[in-house]
Amino acid sequence: MAGTSPAMTSEREGKSKIKIWGRNTSSNVQKVMWAIGEMQLPHERIDVGGSFGKNREPPYLAMNPNGLVPTLEEDDGFTLWESNSIVRYLAAKHANRTLEPADLKTRALAHKWMDWQLSVMGPAITPVFWGLIRTPPEKRDMKAIEAGREQTAKLLPVLEQNLAGKQYVTGAAFTMGDIPIGCEVQRWMRVPIERPRFPNVDAWFTRLCERPAYRKFVDIPLS
Numbered sequence: 001m002a003g004t005s006p007a008m009t010s011e012r013e014g015k016s017k018i019k020i021w022g023r024n025t026s027s028n029v030q031k032v033m034w035a036i037g038e039m040q041l042p043h044e045r046i047d048v049g050g051s052f053g054k055n056r057e058p059p060y061l062a063m064n065p066n067g068l069v070p071t072l073e074e075d076d077g078f079t080l081w082e083s084n085s086i087v088r089y090l091a092a093k094h095a096n097r098t099l100e101p102a103d104l105k106t107r108a109l110a111h112k113w114m115d116w117q118l119s120v121m122g123p124a125i126t127p128v129f130w131g132l133i134r135t136p137p138e139k140r141d142m143k144a145i146e147a148g149r150e151q152t153a154k155l156l157p158v159l160e161q162n163l164a165g166k167q168y169v170t171g172a173a174f175t176m177g178d179i180p181i182g183c184e185v186q187r188w189m190r191v192p193i194e195r196p197r198f199p200n201v202d203a204w205f206t207r208l209c210e211r212p213a214y215r216k217f218v219d220i221p222l223s
Helices: 027-039 058-063 083-093 104-133 142-162 178-190 199-209 212-217
Strands: 010-012 018-021 043-046 071-074 079-081
Touching: 018 027, 027 043, 027 083, 027 178, 027 212, 058 071, 071 083, 079 083, 083 104, 083 178, 104 142, 104 178, 142 178, 142 199, 178 199, 199 212
Parallel strands: 018 043
Antiparallel strands: 010 043, 018 071, 071 079
């Protein structure tokens, strides 16, 4: 699956150095593309998964046996799956540590918030997003959707408190730690639900929305 199928769409910026396999509507793909955009890395994104399929075909499974997206493929044949791991890898490899903090403790804080997205916030908001955006109205489980909304609203004070007096999750600078949570909060802000106000989260999200890479790769219609 080293080449690009004519049936697949892709985004190219200059000479391709890395490939990202995955559709642009996946929040996990969006994390990686946002990081790539922040670092302005030459890349090619290839639509896989969802309505595009191909993620259960042998060539893709040879790169990612989970059949999920995204997968990173580099020119030398190195492949990597798991979106947060890809973000960490690219942040460490490129852009002179602009996304990966040089200070060990600040870097640990960035890792903490990336893990918090995976283990805490992601599972809470997923039933809300899937129920309202990817499930036909007649098949929606409104109990699960409301439970997810309530759980997410109970979790966000953790982020709200952390952002008090800060521009970003680890302090004054935008880091890789902002990216995974930013993708989750983007869904929280866009799904048609009633939301309690969190002023620090709102101000932080406004700052994220001003970033060109966010606008290009993340701020697209939910689907």
